[in-house]
Amino acid sequence: MADSPSxxxxxxxxxxxxxxxxxxxxxxxxxxxxxxxxxxxKDNTPGCTTESIAFRDAFPKFEDAxxxxxxxxxxxxxxxxxxxxxxxxxxxxxxxxxxxxxxMFNVMKLKNMYGKQARGIERSTFIIDGNGKLVKEWRGVKVxxxxxxxxxxxxxxx
Numbered sequence: 001m002a003d004s005p006s007x008x009x010x011x012x013x014x015x016x017x018x019x020x021x022x023x024x025x026x027x028x029x030x031x032x033x034x035x036x037x038x039x040x041x042k043d044n045t046p047g048c049t050t051e052s053i054a055f056r057d058a059f060p061k062f063e064d065a066x067x068x069x070x071x072x073x074x075x076x077x078x079x080x081x082x083x084x085x086x087x088x089x090x091x092x093x094x095x096x097x098x099x100x101x102x103x104m105f106n107v108m109k110l111k112n113m114y115g116k117q118a119r120g121i122e123r124s125t126f127i128i129d130g131n132g133k134l135v136k137e138w139r140g141v142k143v144x145x146x147x148x149x150x151x152x153x154x155x156x157x158x
Contacts, residue, residue: 019070031130059091
């Protein structure tokens, strides 16, 4: 995981990770498809729930644009399975408890929570095109209109 996609239009190193549905994510398996990776802080929290529901509700439109969505957080697979079932998410969630993917995409930040500093995931989304290139990123995402922005980008580049 030493390699990281540090600039737009660079190739993202192939990587694998465990995910819900008793499956293994492998980036190279999605060649030819647009991959949407959204990093979020924690299952079952208000912002993360709202964001995941927005991706769920827009899922058919992403499919129409030949895009596949994956949510990523440091939560365990068990937590992810419950979150996915509770929200009826039609896409898989990737578990990154050792922060390997968080480091690869540089999403771990010091954040102020209730007056204390804590390390956590900065809400971020990355678009990897069908050739494995990082073509767009959003960092410090505000949930309200984010999924619409992602869908607009993916649809325009389908």
